[in-house]
Amino acid sequence: MARERAQNPAMxxxxxxxxxxxDDAHNAFAAVYDAHVGQIYRYHYYRTRHRETAEDLTSQTxxxxxxxxxxxxxARASAATWLYRIARNTLIDHFRVSRPSTSIEETGExxxxxxxxxxxxxxxxxxxxxxxxxxxxxxxxREVVLLxxxxxxxxxxxxxxxxxSEAACKMTFSRALTEIRKHAGPAALLILLxxxxx
Amino acid sequence: MxxxxxxxxxxxxxxxxxxxxxxxxxxxxxxxxxxxxMAARPNVSVDAQFVASLRRNxxxxxSSSTPQSSFLRFIPTFMQKxxxxxxPLSGVAAIALVILVTVVNPNILQRSNTxxxxxxxxxxxxxxxxxxxxxxxxxxxxxxxxxxxxxxxALGSAVARSQSGxxxxxxxxxxxxMATDAKMAAPGYAEGSMIAPSDMTYERxxxxxxxxxxxxxxxxxxxxxxxxxxxxSGLSSALQSFNAGSIDLEKFGQAQLQQFTxxxxxxxxxxxxxxxxxxxxxxxxxxxxxxxxxxECRDDACYERLRIRPEDVPADDALIAVAxxxxxxxxxxxxxxxxxxxxxxxxxxxxxxxxEAAADTALRIYVPDTISLTYPIMxxxxxxxxxxxxxxxxxxxxxxxxxxxxxxxxxxxxxYQSSRYDAVTDEAQILxxxxxxxxxxxxxxxxxxxxxxxxxxxxxxxxxxxAYRTNEAGQGEELLVPALRFPxxxxxxxxxxxxxxxxxxLVKDLLNPPxxxxxxxxxxxxxxxxxxxxPTAAPAPEPAIDPAVR
Numbered sequence: 071m072a073r074e075r076a077q078n079p080a081m082x083x084x085x086x087x088x089x090x091x092x093d094d095a096h097n098a099f100a101a102v103y104d105a106h107v108g109q110i111y112r113y114h115y116y117r118t119r120h121r122e123t124a125e126d127l128t129s130q131t132x133x134x135x136x137x138x139x140x141x142x143x144x145a146r147a148s149a150a151t152w153l154y155r156i157a158r159n160t161l162i163d164h165f166r167v168s169r170p171s172t173s174i175e176e177t178g179e180x181x182x183x184x185x186x187x188x189x190x191x192x193x194x195x196x197x198x199x200x201x202x203x204x205x206x207x208x209x210x211x212r213e214v215v216l217l218x219x220x221x222x223x224x225x226x227x228x229x230x231x232x233x234x235s236e237a238a239c240k241m242t243f244s245r246a247l248t249e250i251r252k253h254a255g256p257a258a259l260l261i262l263l264x265x266x267x268x
Numbered sequence: 269m270x271x272x273x274x275x276x277x278x279x280x281x282x283x284x285x286x287x288x289x290x291x292x293x294x295x296x297x298x299x300x301x302x303x304x305x306m307a308a309r310p311n312v313s314v315d316a317q318f319v320a321s322l323r324r325n326x327x328x329x330x331s332s333s334t335p336q337s338s339f340l341r342f343i344p345t346f347m348q349k350x351x352x353x354x355x356p357l358s359g360v361a362a363i364a365l366v367i368l369v370t371v372v373n374p375n376i377l378q379r380s381n382t383x384x385x386x387x388x389x390x391x392x393x394x395x396x397x398x399x400x401x402x403x404x405x406x407x408x409x410x411x412x413x414x415x416x417x418x419x420x421x422a423l424g425s426a427v428a429r430s431q432s433g434x435x436x437x438x439x440x441x442x443x444x445x446m447a448t449d450a451k452m453a454a455p456g457y458a459e460g461s462m463i464a465p466s467d468m469t470y471e472r473x474x475x476x477x478x479x480x481x482x483x484x485x486x487x488x489x490x491x492x493x494x495x496x497x498x499x500x501s502g503l504s505s506a507l508q509s510f511n512a513g514s515i516d517l518e519k520f521g522q523a524q525l526q527q528f529t530x531x532x533x534x535x536x537x538x539x540x541x542x543x544x545x546x547x548x549x550x551x552x553x554x555x556x557x558x559x560x561x562x563x564e565c566r567d568d569a570c571y572e573r574l575r576i577r578p579e580d581v582p583a584d585d586a587l588i589a590v591a592x593x594x595x596x597x598x599x600x601x602x603x604x605x606x607x608x609x610x611x612x613x614x615x616x617x618x619x620x621x622x623x624e625a626a627a628d629t630a631l632r633i634y635v636p637d638t639i640s641l642t643y644p645i646m647x648x649x650x651x652x653x654x655x656x657x658x659x660x661x662x663x664x665x666x667x668x669x670x671x672x673x674x675x676x677x678x679x680x681x682x683x684y685q686s687s688r689y690d691a692v693t694d695e696a697q698i699l700x701x702x703x704x705x706x707x708x709x710x711x712x713x714x715x716x717x718x719x720x721x722x723x724x725x726x727x728x729x730x731x732x733x734x735a736y737r738t739n740e741a742g743q744g745e746e747l748l749v750p751a752l753r754f755p756x757x758x759x760x761x762x763x764x765x766x767x768x769x770x771x772x773x774l775v776k777d778l779l780n781p782p783x784x785x786x787x788x789x790x791x792x793x794x795x796x797x798x799x800x801x802x803p804t805a806a807p808a809p810e811p812a813i814d815p816a817v818r
Binding site: 096099100103104107108111112115116119121125126127128129130132133136199200203215218219220225237240241243244247248250251 | 280283284287288291294297298301302304305306308309310312313314315318319322323325326327329330400401402403404406
């Protein structure tokens with residue numbers, strides 16, 4: 071991830087310390103958009119499993135980001151972290167409205183809200199099995215696992231995103247894996263092994 | 269899905285081993301778990317069309333957020349004569365506008381010096397409509413209104429607001445007076461029919477649909493006006509450091525400039541009210557500088573001599589030409605608007621007097637001395653209306669005596685957020701509401717005194733209807749909601765409350781508001797009414813005094 075950013079010229083916008091004019095700001099935002107729109111879309115898609123919903127949430131994320139770009143402080147967080155934070159809040163708001171009976175802490179379970187007709191039966195089966203495993207975790211654990219393994223975020227960014235320390239995030243991730251291994255036990259490993267062999 | 273790199277898995281686990289070395293003992297299992305979880309990540313990529321579309325939206329938003337001077341740029345066109353500014357601070361008035369104009373548009377000094385106008389370069393005001401997609405159901409429940417009602421208010425027509433004075437306490441109302449006497453212009457107004465004795469039967473129109481089968485979509489796009497503040501931060505800071513006579517504005521600390529009024533002296537001067545927060549500008553006559561001969565009248569003969577007669581009112585083309593010339597002169601773009609419509613509703617009172625002596629009729633007909641015309645807002649080729657069925661948008665009033673524009677109302681940047689909402693697909697429900705004339709009228713048969721008169725309505729056109737609501741934060745919001753506009757065929761007498769068109773919104777939130785948002789909780793529309801407790805006999809009130817004494 072870090073290497074990817076270093077190679078991406080758009081990332082240079084994060085290093086800008088001064089934006090002198092409104093045009094500068096718009097150009098900087100355009101660069102941030104180009105660099106991160108794919109990541110933010112995937113973040114929403116992984117959690118909603120619905121293409122149109124993910125697009126809606128991505129739109130909302132960037133519209134909010136645009137409105138508040140003046141407040142973005144590159145010295146405090148990377149543009150990616152800032153965008154992920156907005157995306158996370160947008161997702162929470164989305165589930166507040168669309169699934170009022172679901173607590174915010176349960177948003178990690180949204181993997182199960184599969185609606186996308188495009189996914190294949192094979193993908194469906196794989197995801198159901200992974201969901202079975204992830205559902206054994208606490209919401210915090212699920213969130214960290216997904217941010218680390220699917221969104222490919224480093225612990226430093228996960229920490230900023232979730233308001234935890236890096237060590238706490240690592241501990242949460244570690245416990246999540248241990249939970250899967252210990253409590254799900256052989257059954258989970260069998261599922262995983264099956265998936266690997268397939 | 270590309271193969272998962274063992275190095276990547278190892279790096280992930282090394283992080284954990286650093287935290288808890290004992291985990292190395294489970295390394296093989298953990299590596300397998302991490303590998304498989306990573307492999308299960310959905311293989312998805314973002315649609316290029318979506319990326320391009322969102323990028324365009326953001327660019328439009330960026331361009332519309334560029335300095336407010338583009339919107340306010342027309343103000344200097346009033347500057348051939350010096351202007352004064354009135355701030356909404358008691359006692360602060362008549363500050364020379366030179367500073368203000370310098371901040372709004374530095375070029376004005378040069379223009380004033382040369383005395384020339386270049387209106388072609390001055391056309392940013394109102395140019396085009398900017399739409400930003402805000403996602404589905406982005407505005408919350410559309411029926412919500414902070415006063416706890418679902419809103420008749422929200423869909424209250426411009427006419428109603430005009431009648432009530434509108435404007436919410438602003439120095440100038442946000443909507444134009446459609447006629448000098450607004451009540452005379454209200455559709456269906458008829459003196460004598462408004463307060464009918466309760467024991468008299470009256471005619472009530474039932475609008476019977478005779479058109480084609482309706483084509484109804486499952487969802488509809490609602491537009492919310494993006495009230496981006498005009499953001500005259502430079503203007504505000506300049507005034508903040510300006511010592512206005514005996515009042516030092518700096519003492520107001522961080523006070524922000526929200527509204528101001530510019531006053532143009534000299535004959536036929538104007539006053540320009542700018543609400544920076546609402547993103548709204550209204551222009552009206554500077555009353556003191558316009559001739560008002562009727563104000564000098566002391567007897568009926570004088571009034572009669574000066575009275576405007578129907579034949580004095582110019583033809584529509586002439587009125588539109590006056591309005592167009594004014595807008596062009598002041599660089600106000602009509603790009604976002606459709607063909608203007610002249611408001612002739614004042615004329616609808618005339619049928620009231622059918623059968624009376626012509627001379628008597630002539631005496632009693634009131635013709636306003638100002639005629640309004642409206643340039644309707646157009647979005648994607650769809651025309652906007654108020655709920656009365658009259659076009660909604662930029663309004664210009666023309667003084668009949670002087671053939672001059674007297675005011676321009678509802679002038680704002682046409683920037684909207686769009687959002688998809690569930691629409692009503694029940695044709696019967698829509699036609700039932702249409703039969704009553706609107707969403708709020710009681711079902712037929714609820715009043716034994718009503719005598720139902722059937723009038724036909726034809727195949728509707730798709731339009732947008734203007735709605736106004738107060739959101740959860742207590743802020744006013746203007747919406748444009750998809751609707752059907754049914755033409756009334758065969759004439760319904762306006763003097764008896766007849767309409768020339770019926771507008772029914774199509775969004776479920778408005779047609780089926782939740783019961784707790786329903787006005788009076790009494791069951792407007794077809795939404796379920798609140799259960800009413802079985803009435804019980806109440807004891808007769810104690811007489812205040814002994815009846816025998818009376």
